[in-house]
Amino acid sequence: xxxxxxxxxxxxxxxxxxxxxxxxxxxxxxxxxxxxxxxxxxxxxxxxxxxxxxxxxxxxxxxxxxxxxxxxxxxxxxxxxxxxxxxxxxxxxxxxxxxxxxxxxxxxxxxxxxxxxxxxxxxxxxxxxxxxxxxxxxxxxxxxxxxxxxxxxxxxxxxxxxxxxxxxxxxxxxxxxxxxxxxxxxxxx
Amino acid sequence: xxxxxxxxxxxxxxxxxxxxxxxxxxxxxxxxxxxxxxxxxxxxxxxxxxxxxxxxxxxxxxxxxxxxxxxxxxxxxxxxxxxxxxxxxxxxxxxxxxxxxxxxxxxxxxxxxxxxxxxxxxxxxxxxxxxxxxxxxxxxxxxxxxxxxxxxxxxxxxxxxxxxxxxxxxxxxxxxxxxxxxxxxxxx
Numbered sequence: 001x002x003x004x005x006x007x008x009x010x011x012x013x014x015x016x017x018x019x020x021x022x023x024x025x026x027x028x029x030x031x032x033x034x035x036x037x038x039x040x041x042x043x044x045x046x047x048x049x050x051x052x053x054x055x056x057x058x059x060x061x062x063x064x065x066x067x068x069x070x071x072x073x074x075x076x077x078x079x080x081x082x083x084x085x086x087x088x089x090x091x092x093x094x095x096x097x098x099x100x101x102x103x104x105x106x107x108x109x110x111x112x113x114x115x116x117x118x119x120x121x122x123x124x125x126x127x128x129x130x131x132x133x134x135x136x137x138x139x140x141x142x143x144x145x146x147x148x149x150x151x152x153x154x155x156x157x158x159x160x161x162x163x164x165x166x167x168x169x170x171x172x173x174x175x176x177x178x179x180x181x182x183x184x185x186x187x188x189x
Numbered sequence: 190x191x192x193x194x195x196x197x198x199x200x201x202x203x204x205x206x207x208x209x210x211x212x213x214x215x216x217x218x219x220x221x222x223x224x225x226x227x228x229x230x231x232x233x234x235x236x237x238x239x240x241x242x243x244x245x246x247x248x249x250x251x252x253x254x255x256x257x258x259x260x261x262x263x264x265x266x267x268x269x270x271x272x273x274x275x276x277x278x279x280x281x282x283x284x285x286x287x288x289x290x291x292x293x294x295x296x297x298x299x300x301x302x303x304x305x306x307x308x309x310x311x312x313x314x315x316x317x318x319x320x321x322x323x324x325x326x327x328x329x330x331x332x333x334x335x336x337x338x339x340x341x342x343x344x345x346x347x348x349x350x351x352x353x354x355x356x357x358x359x360x361x362x363x364x365x366x367x368x369x370x371x372x373x374x375x376x377x
Binding site: 149152155156159160163164167168170171174175177178181182184185 | 309325
């Protein structure tokens with residue numbers, strides 16, 4: 001009986017002991033207000049959330065397959081990157097600026113993230129959200145002309161008005177002086 | 190007609206001819222701008238060219254640093270063309286305003302000193318200088334406004350189909366040329 005009780009206690013301690021384990025949720029997002037054109041920069045933001053109760057180690061983000069080098073070029077940073085450790089209940093971000101050089105349509109699928117729960121443990125995989133199909137068209141020459149550009153027009157109008165007001169004020173001032181002098185000279189005649 | 194009368198008539202004709210020649214020489218002299226006027230017209234022309242340049246690098250997204258030599262070169266050339274237009278209109282306006290005052294601005298060529306003559310001469314000079322200021326400021330206002338309107342019409346409605354650099358060169362060059370050409374027709 002006593003031995004059975006001890007065995008049951010040991011089993012219970014195993015069941016109810018918390019195992020610290022990390023778990024990654026990855027979000028992949030495109031930061032644009034309008035759809036990007038060819039030869040126009042756009043930003044992809046990767047956010048990795050560790051929702052587990054333990055840290056994750058040797059985190060590797062891989063997404064080069066979605067952006068082949070013959071079609072895309074990166075500005076300032078690489079697509080694939082890694083982190084040594086992401087603590088529990090914290091997150092990490094990675095931003096990439098890209099440019100597409102040719103016209104076409106691409107399906108931007110999910111990125112793959114490999115990580116480990118222990119420093120020497122097995123590789124685990126997590127996949128991110130995906131952006132979906134994007135059509136890249138060339139920017140037409142009249143496009144920026146047609147958009148409102150209110151702030152630029154306001155600045156232009158204000159500066160132009162200031163520049164034109166100065167000669168107008170000079171003209172008014174000299175007209176008054178001219179009338180006075182001309183009247184004086186005519187009186188003397 | 191007696192010879193005496195003929196001689197008098199000839200003398201009068203000669204005097205009138207000399208007056209006309211003197212006035213023509215004075216007009217030609219006044220037609221050339223002074224150095225100060227040239228510098229003023231050029232400076233105002235540069236400012237007028239800088240305004241559409243701002244629109245091109247903000248709306249047409251021309252790279253400012255890469256296009257700086259182009260901006261500088263085109264602005265200088267168009268400012269020179271525009272300054273000729275400014276002077277043409279100010280010259281035309283000055284003569285028109287001088288006639289309107291009804292005051293004789295020619296110096297009296299008499300050896301006798303007239304009472305209060307110096308004071309009158311000083312007032313005439315002041316009047317002439319205020320008329321010059323008026324003519325110059327009106328010319329700057331009119332031509333600058335005209336230039337801006339033509340540049341905007343060309344840049345956004347006529348030459349927008351061209352590439353941004355070609356559009357910039359065409360719109361500024363055509364606008365400054367039209368303004369100067371129309372101003373030159375006024376003084377003919």
